[in-house]
Amino acid sequence: MTSEAGSNIRKVGIVGGGVIGAGWAARFVLNGIDVSIYDPDPEIERKTAAVIANARRALSRLFGNALPAEGSITFAANLQDAVRDADFIQESLPEREDLKIRLLAEMDAAMPAHAVIGSSTSGLLPTKLQSGMARPDRLVVGHPFNPVYLLPLVEICGGDQTSQETKDIAAAVYTQIGMKVLHVRKEIDGFIADRLLEAVWREALWLINDGIATASEIDDAVRFGAGMRWSFMGTFLVYRLAGGEEGMRHFLHQFGPSMEWPWTKLIGPKLTDELIETIARQSDEQAGGIDLRTYEKLRDDCLVDLTHALERNDFASGQIARAHRARLTDAGKSAAPAIGSIRDDGRMLTIATPVQPEWIDYNEHLTEYCYLKLFGDATDVVLGAIGAGADYVAAGHSWYTVETHIRHLGQARLGDSVEVRTRVVAADAKRLHVFHEMVRGPEAVVIATAEHMLVHVNAAAEKSVPAPDAMQQAAQALVTAQASLAPPEGMGRQIRMPG
Template sequence: MIAIKTIGLVGGGVIGAGWAARFLLNGFDVTVFDPDPDIARKLNEVTANARRAQAKLMSGLALPEGTLRVAASIDAAVRDADFVIESLPEIEALKIKVLAEIDAAARPSAVIATSTSGLLPTRLQSGMAHPERLVVGHPFNPVYLLPLVEICGGEKTSQATKDIAAALYERIGMRPLHVRKEIDGFIADRLLEALWREALWLVNDGIATTEEIDDAVRYGAGLRWSFMGTFLIYRLAGGEAGMRHFLAQFGPALKLPWTKLDAPELTQELIDTVSNQSDQQAGGVSIRDLERKRDDCLVSVLGALRAQDFAAGAVVKAHEARIMSLLGPAETEAEADDSAPLCLWRGRVLSEWIDYNGHMTESRYLQCCAEASDALLRRIGVDAAYLASGRSFFTVETHLMHLGQAKLDEALRVDTQVLGGDAKRLHVFHRLSRDGTVIATAEQMLLHVDTEAERAVAADGAVLAAVEHLIRAHAALPRPDSAGRAVGAKR
């Protein structure tokens, strides 16, 4: 299987820019061609939103980003790429023409994916000299957050092509869904299309506004869909007897005139009605602000599901573990000189960290220091494999001092000093700084534990060796004046 390092993108609209952001944040170099003269600005703005969302979803975990380059032609965008993604408008003739151009320009080993949301890959590969390397990789917006990607091959697509694509998508934290049979609209969009058609009828017939229809989804079934879908939810609706009872009880309703699956004609009147109601619903909020609100809500849902290790949350948790393993034990600015305090965490003050006074709320000071503690543990070898073995460090005591304030978007860093320890204990001191000024300190004692027995046990091997190395390296550092300080003591 080819080693994929560079990504070529043709089309940098909503989907193409989302792909660019997702790959960049996962360490891939990306080259984009799009004739839009403003494409560089748009790509940078979408990537900034993606970076912001990623920092919220996986706080303290960030791979070194890849590089972004805007190319002047299709050939320049794809000729050196290991994997190419086409994300053009859903116009079959256009896609056939451009995919043939990509096929002619790309290196022989490159896989070519199309982001089409419903066009048949057999038709799209009809103009290619090497159709076996075309596969559908249909994502969902925002591409940099939602994990689902539908994979579908055409009649001439090789299994190797589908396998390479699936492996790459999993590598960047996605959940491939293999479409067994080539079908217009694939799976997800056929479901979305049915809801969309019914929604248009409800507006067309004056039964509901666009906002009321969205409320019916977001306050009701949409919340359940985010983690259990349709069939599992309906199984629960059948009670202890399950799906069979549900079908017996509610199946007859399928013959009732509840839906109109043929879409109404998109008359100018209906277009105006839907557009005007949508404008009113948005209330003048910009697209970028709406995108950030969408991202924040998705991060909240994904974060909650991650805590349950369920559905899309399980995908996020697995990708988080992968990033931890890739970051390895040596992510520190002081790597060349362990005798200095270690800078193990950097970040910015996020909007949700701000209190009613316009300053960072007190719990976030501890969060920043806790992120540094987690980074320190990764540095000494407490990685996913170590945690899976049933061993970890638990914080048993913390003393936090608030020395200054931080405001929205200010840059922060934490420098960590190891004060002491042994096979069971790790004593650390964090300094949280803004622009060189210390605004908080946190002294922590961590115990090495057996997570199943929930009791302290001695560390050994590489982890103990790493702890002892840092203790020796920091032994000559001046002990912080506030170390061991009692609450209320004179500053």
């Protein structure tokens, strides 16, 4: 299987169905890929179903109807059945080197010749893990972060015998399901992200061990401070900004001496029974009796909302989500008529778009101002068709909307496909009467209509003037072409209280 084929896998085998394995299953299934999972836990089906339900809720909020039809999930009776016809295998076994080496060799023996194995290990070296395999070149580390179905980062690290093709295939697979691939240049225990996390974790243990701060206070120090910046700028870019106009060099000269002071204790304290009990008690107090699933949903909602905010800025993980949304939308597109073309029913197609995250309100519907925006954009398509595009406006003339009436008849949610279909009802030397219908999805459910009256103006003088003859003729041609259509339902409506 080439790296190009790797981006079009049909089935994934997952070995190990704990928190990470179930998270992988959810990400693959909800991106339209079939999964076969093996775990000897008798509760594996119930636990996996709970994780997938949470993931479905979160990813539906994140990507809406841009998500493809779900893949299937089956529960294999043994390891061999899980990987036998898989194009890609994700191993998520417990972090025991001896167990992974033995079972990876078994997967290698049972999987198809073209398959690749990605190991979810958070720190074991791939050179050791592939040591029992007959085809060690087919193993690569693919280390994710919890929750796997929402956090995009995956670290890829090859061992001494991992082929470049295997790394490329793994990268293509992970990219296909909306992840950000971070290539680890050299094998190192803990890779990149976990080494950074471990440094913070070790210092946090000292702060608790020495009675300086509680678990809750340490989390507050992160989530109300640096953690907010880390989510979109990391460490080095944050410090670069702290250096002002002179950047990182100035920052290091200014703060470098203090960084050499022995503030931290990077070798962790001994994890005694007493320290374990202290941390566990403080963690229970911090949780405040709220159960696991409730916290998982809260975590997922916060991650989705943060991703939407970053997506609106096309930055950090929001940039990854935006790119994946575009990939999902392109994959789901069928051949569609071009914007500005005349449909079989005689109306002009003026808008065709999925609903974007920045258009969603607190009810998770298309927000009110976006109806006006989309209808306004649709009117611009009509104006372009009669010769009143951007160049015409720049030359000093335009059409001004002088009256608008919008009816809200239904709802559109994130990812729903919407179209605006437009009719030019009437036109004369100075006026243009336009009627739009907005429809949702393949069923073309009408969710809104807009009626506009526009007047042709000399923009500099701010007064109405006749449109050029060629423009009048183009507008009248649209009216004539649509004259046989029945009057639009709702045209001429007005708002009035019942008598």
